[in-house]
Amino acid sequence: MLIETITGRVRQYLLGAEQEFVFKHIDSIDLPRIDKIDLYIHIPFCKNVCPYCPYNKVKYDKKLINPYVNAMLNEIEQYYERLGKIEISSIYIGGGTPTNLIDELAVILRKIRECFILTGDIAIETNPDDINEEVINKLKRYGVTLLSLGVQSFNDKCLTFLGRSYEANILPQAATLALSSHFESVNFDLMFALPGQNISDVINDLRKSFSLGVGQVTLYPLFTFPYSAAGKYLKLKKIKMPGIFARRKMYRAIHQFCLDNGFQRVSVWGFKKGDAPRYSSVTRGCYIGLGAGAGSFVSNAFYFNTFSIEKYIETLSSGKLPVALKMDVGKKLSRYYWLYWRLYDTYIPKKHFKELFGEEDNKIYRLLWLFKVLGLCREETNQFSLTERGAFWLHLMQNYFVLNYINKVWSVAMREAWPDRIKI
Ligand SMILES: C[S@@+](CC[C@H](N)C(=O)[O-])C[C@H]1O[C@@H](n2cnc3c(N)ncnc32)[C@H](O)[C@@H]1O
Ligand code: SF4
Structure with missing residues (x-):
């Protein structure tokens, strides 16, 4: 509550009253003349749906895959018609679990290469459950350069709490395969500040990651979004999340252990060793998002596509772009x-x-x-x-920023395909 008040006050102090924080319903996107842009591709399918997960995803359903991929091909085509054969400086493929659609990714990437000039990296999120030689070979063939493996933890107690689909014993093999396949960079996602997890559990996860030879780790504190199954579960069962002092101690121990092992901090949550390029899980400049619920930042505005997979498919098949929400971003x-x-x-x-x-x-x-x-x-x-x-402290602010602002937009957008207005 205190942090919420602080973030709100800081926002008001710095930006004044003229900047409205409202997403409004729209059905078209203003595209400027541009030479290049980044792309985000959202694949909203998972074979196992984790209860804590806030992202826009549904359980993998074979019936939906072809219509979804065809809709995305149509979306690429429509951007091509509006923008021409411009340069794509990077592609980030997230989800959901993109590797659940390993063969379809070939079709999507081929279409992007036909329509645009791809010059930069292709980064992808993967799940340890999906990693095998065939999948890795395909990713290499598609030109994927940066890979992130959603390890989360090497501890079965934590994996069970998180409702992950695998046990810790599959991790060394999946990780070794990813790490030995000559991607330019491999990152492990790990989670901390889980109920019942102590500092030595987190340090053990780091020790195991480093002993496998990973060059980058990103540690996310568990966000409990009220609308996720875990958010509801924690509330119902009154399971206590680690308090602020426990988090502070954990973060300090993580930071120290990473430095002691030759890793440098590269973001509030990420640590990297060596010269490999940094794997970045967020898109920062101007980008266009493809897929249900994908966000775009272009022409001084944030946009979201409809979060509904059904409406996404339906809208694209009627020849329109599936954009649903826009917030103008003033100069300040x-x-x-x-x-x-x-x-x-x-x-x-x-x-x-x-x-x-x-x-x-x-x-x-x-x-x-x-x-x-x-x-x-x-x-x-x-x-x-x-x-x-x-x-x-910044990590804490971002934690609350994510919880308060993203939670407000995403929870409404997941309920309603075309929300009229969302004030944050
Ligand atoms: C889309 S997932 C990555 C790929 C794959 N779906 C997986 O789970 O392994 C993105 C990452 O966000 C993090 N994440 C997901 N839900 C979270 C939550 N509630 N709080 C903090 N981090 C979360 C996890 O570390 C996860 O690896
Ligand atoms: S955390 Fe990853 S695997 Fe689990 S439901 Fe979310 S996107 Fe899917």
Whole structure:
């Protein structure tokens, strides 16, 4: 509650009253003339649906797969008609579990290559349950360069709590296969701050990951979205989530263990070792999202496609784009959007910061000064860097940001295919 009040106040202080935080119903997207853009592809199917999961997904249903893929091919075609054969600087394939549609991904990627000029990386999320030689070979053939494996934990107690479909004993083989297949970068997703999990459990997960030779780990604290089955379950059973001091201790131990093992912090949640490119689980610049519930950020506005798989298919088959919601992003907010991702990266390059904010936005300089006084960030020659303390508090703010804002939009959008208006 305190953090919620703080985030709300900070938002009001920095952005004033003129920026509305409202997603409104729309049925078209404003596309500027652009030379290049990133793509996000959403595959909303999972063979096992985990109770804690907030993402837009349904249980894998063979009947839906062909219509969904055909709808996506149509969506690609429609963007091609509007944008022409522009450059695609990267593709991120998330879900759901994209590797559940391993053969269909070939068709989708072929279509993108036919319509556009793909110049950058292809990153994909995978589930350990899906990893075998055949799947890995296909991903390599498709040109996937960055891979993330949703390990979550090497501890059966935690995997059971999370309702994962596999036991820890399958993980070394899946991980070794992924790690030995010469992707440019492999990341493991791990989860912490689970009820009943202690510091040594988390450190053990890190120790196992490092001993397998992974170059990057991303540790997500469990978010309990009220609308997810786990959110309801925890409420019903009154299971207590770890409190703020327990989280603080856990985060400090994670940070220290990663540094001791030669890993550097690359985001509030991510640690990386060596020179391999960073696997990034979020799209930051301008991007177009394809698929049910996919988000886009283009022409100074955020958009969401309809979350309903049925309506997504139906709308595309009638020749229209399935966009459902739009929030305009004013000049001020777009600067803060940039800053939000720099904080997520845990450093702010001074040059770009000054170009964007100039000298006149005193509020932001006062806030940075406060961050420094509180020991949350330090000033270096070319950048401001978050300290370990700063990264923890920021992680907490982002946790609440995600819970409060994303939860509001996603929970309505999952209930209604075409919401009229969502105020956040
Ligand atoms: C779409 S999933 C990744 C691929 C695959 N579906 C899987 O679960 O292994 C994205 C990642 O988000 C994280 N995640 C999912 N639900 C979460 C939650 N409620 N709180 C925190 N992290 C979560 C997990 O670490 C997961 O690997
Ligand atoms: S966490 Fe991953 S596998 Fe589990 S339901 Fe969500 S998207 Fe599917």
